[in-house]
Amino acid sequence: MGFFDRIFERPTKSKDMAKERLRLVLIHDRSSVSPQFLEMIKGDLIEVITRYMDIDERNMNVNLTKDEESCSLVASIPIIRVKRGTG
Amino acid sequence: MGEALVITSGKGGVGKTTTTANVGAALAMLGHQVLLVDADIGLRNLDVVMGLEHRIVYDLVDVVEGLCKYRQAIIKDKRIDGLYLLPAAQTRDKTAVNPRQMRKLIGELKDEYEYILIDCPAGIEQGFRNAVAGADRAVIVTTPEVAAVRDADRIIGLLEAEDLRSPQLIINRIRANMVKRGDMMDISDMIDILAIGLLGVVPEDEYIVTSTNKGEPAVLNSVSRAGQAYRNIARRIKGEEVPLLPLESEEGFIKRLFKVFGR
Numbered sequence: 001m002g003f004f005d006r007i008f009e010r011p012t013k014s015k016d017m018a019k020e021r022l023r024l025v026l027i028h029d030r031s032s033v034s035p036q037f038l039e040m041i042k043g044d045l046i047e048v049i050t051r052y053m054d055i056d057e058r059n060m061n062v063n064l065t066k067d068e069e070s071c072s073l074v075a076s077i078p079i080i081r082v083k084r085g086t087g
Numbered sequence: 088m089g090e091a092l093v094i095t096s097g098k099g100g101v102g103k104t105t106t107t108a109n110v111g112a113a114l115a116m117l118g119h120q121v122l123l124v125d126a127d128i129g130l131r132n133l134d135v136v137m138g139l140e141h142r143i144v145y146d147l148v149d150v151v152e153g154l155c156k157y158r159q160a161i162i163k164d165k166r167i168d169g170l171y172l173l174p175a176a177q178t179r180d181k182t183a184v185n186p187r188q189m190r191k192l193i194g195e196l197k198d199e200y201e202y203i204l205i206d207c208p209a210g211i212e213q214g215f216r217n218a219v220a221g222a223d224r225a226v227i228v229t230t231p232e233v234a235a236v237r238d239a240d241r242i243i244g245l246l247e248a249e250d251l252r253s254p255q256l257i258i259n260r261i262r263a264n265m266v267k268r269g270d271m272m273d274i275s276d277m278i279d280i281l282a283i284g285l286l287g288v289v290p291e292d293e294y295i296v297t298s299t300n301k302g303e304p305a306v307l308n309s310v311s312r313a314g315q316a317y318r319n320i321a322r323r324i325k326g327e328e329v330p331l332l333p334l335e336s337e338e339g340f341i342k343r344l345f346k347v348f349g350r
């Protein structure tokens with residue numbers, strides 16, 4: 001939104017609302033289309049993180065959370081031990 | 088050996104049948120042998136849009152069930168040379184045909200026609216799977232609305248699962264004046280979000296209604312903007328590079344008309 005739009009508080013154009021709503025709904029649709037999606041991310045996360053630490057894979061949690069304005073990937077990964085000399 | 092294109096969308100009523108009729112007619116007008124296949128079994132429309140409804144004897148289901156040869160079911164358009172229609176059955180439903188039968192039939196038809204355009208029903212059920220089964224390429228029609236673009240995205244995923252990669256997008260019913268004042272998503276918004284190639288943009292055009300009333304494709308009208316857009320899409324399907332028509336509001340169009348007549 002441009003400077004003047006903000007000053008005069010012009011309401012958001014409906015096209016921008018459409019774009020934003022579409023962006024959010026597609027994040028959700030695309031990630032829930034295949035149930036393997038989160039598993040794939042989980043697998044890749046494990047691969048990267050175990051280079052640096054031992055983790056409790058069985059109690060690890062990866063989820064998408066969504067509210068009206070944003071969508072985030074939330075991972076909870078219990079650490080068992082941090083490897084030495086990786087810092 | 089011809090090529091089969093499925094015209095699909097996910098969301099209903101966005102212009103699949105209109106697109107099939109007009110792009111098919113335009114390809115035939117460019118000198119090709121074109122067959123339109125109505126895969127919307129139980130809700131056939133393409134025959135009416137083409138003005139061929141009174142000439143149907145047999146239909147797609149009759150052919151698949153072996154009640155007749157496909158030559159007996161296919162209707163030749165009398166106005167446009169090289170244009171043919173294989174109508175859908177009206178009194179049956181989507182389960183009367185399966186994807187394997189469709190693949191076989193379209194495969195045989197590709198020996199006789201250069202382009203086969205398959206008009207897909209709305210939805211993602213068996214009707215969709217039947218329509219895409221024999222296709223080599225997919226064209227997705229959408230309108231500049233959240234629900235239609237969202238469904239188009241879903242369809243892109245499903246087409247990939249059917250091994251139909253890199254589908255192309257047609258954005259239908261765009262209104263220049265609404266885009267200009269920021270009340271309609273523009274072309275680049277939708278292309279960015281869907282991340283697929285653009286085959287064409289068709290403006291909202293009252294003449295589409297007139298032409299379906301008459302049962303005569305809009306591409307036969309040289310003044311219709313939608314007709315012009317569909318003629319360009321046909322050339323792009325052939326592989327020609329054709330620039331997009333500039334988006335013009337109705338006012339701009341009238342000025343342009345005056346220019347044409349003023350010459």
Ligand SMILES: Nc1ncnc2c1ncn2[C@@H]1O[C@H](COP(=O)(O)OP(=O)(O)OP(=O)(O)O)[C@@H](O)[C@H]1O
Pocket residue numbers: 096098099100101102103104105106127132207208209259260289290291292293295296299313
């Ligand atoms: N560019 C356009 N300008 C104006 N009207 C249009 C345009 N495109 C389509 N329409 C109108 O929109 C309606 C729906 O079009 P059409 O039947 O082609 O959609 P469809 O996707 O085949 O629908 P269905 O999902 O029911 O098969 C029709 O009344 C048609 O005349």
Ligand SMILES: [Mg+2]
Pocket residue numbers: 103104105127132206207208
């Ligand atoms: Mg239709």
